[in-house]
Amino acid sequence: MSATTPTIGTATTPSNQRYLRFALIALLSWLAVSAFRDPLGVVPLVSDIDLAIHEFGHMLFMPFGIPILGRTMVILGGSLTQVAFPLIFVLYFLKKTADGRRRDVFAAMVCVWWSGINLLSVAIYCADSRAGQLMLLDGSTGQESDGHDWFNLLSHWRLLQHDTQIAHWMRGIAGLMCIGAIGVAVITQWTQDQGLADS
Numbered sequence: 712m713s714a715t716t717p718t719i720g721t722a723t724t725p726s727n728q729r730y731l732r733f734a735l736i737a738l739l740s741w742l743a744v745s746a747f748r749d750p751l752g753v754v755p756l757v758s759d760i761d762l763a764i765h766e767f768g769h770m771l772f773m774p775f776g777i778p779i780l781g782r783t784m785v786i787l788g789g790s791l792t793q794v795a796f797p798l799i800f801v802l803y804f805l806k807k808t809a810d811g812r813r814r815d816v817f818a819a820m821v822c823v824w825w826s827g828i829n830l831l832s833v834a835i836y837c838a839d840s841r842a843g844q845l846m847l848l849d850g851s852t853g854q855e856s857d858g859h860d861w862f863n864l865l866s867h868w869r870l871l872q873h874d875t876q877i878a879h880w881m882r883g884i885a886g887l888m889c890i891g892a893i894g895v896a897v898i899t900q901w902t903q904d905q906g907l908a909d910s
């Protein structure tokens with residue numbers, strides 16, 4: 712299968728694909744800036760997918776209604792899965808192929824960016840623990856519902872008074888992930904272009 716799988720980023724890359732990649736870098740940069748400035752950290756379409764992954768994450772830790780690793784992991788599972796899910800693809804794209812090259816560093820960086828956007832979303836949720844103003848899926852706010860993941864988690868860990876501080880750190884790491892991913896993507900593409908120009 713791998714011999715026929717189309718790969719992006721090899722010496723045969725057409726020039727328009729390079730332009731598309733730089734356009735994608737510009738788009739991801741703009742989306743990240745607007746997400747970090749948005750009170751809800753929304754990225755169109757991506758946030759809807761992330762919400763579905765979050766909900767899947769809860770179910771993942773509770774197959775057939777059984778909390779296999781305990782109730783806390785079921786609650787944490789949503790946020791954990793939405794951040795970890797894109798990282799599975801990072802590992803895939805960074806894995807070396809038979810010729811010793813990494814499969815696609817650029818694609819891996821897009822997935823690091825995606826994970827960073829998810830961590831931003833988790834940070835916003837965490838920061839809302841005491842305030843309870845975010846609208847939850849059931850249409851109620853955290854103050855009206857007992858289903859606020861991060862209120863329950865931080866209460867359980869006796870860290871509720873540190874919610875905004877923990878969220879601040881998460882947000883910082885999310886920012887570094889997005890900036891780092893975009894930076895590495897630019898360098899990867901630039902280096903590749905120079906390699907093509909020299910060959």
Ligand SMILES: [Zn+2]
Nearest residue numbers: 765769789860
């Ligand atoms: Zn949840």
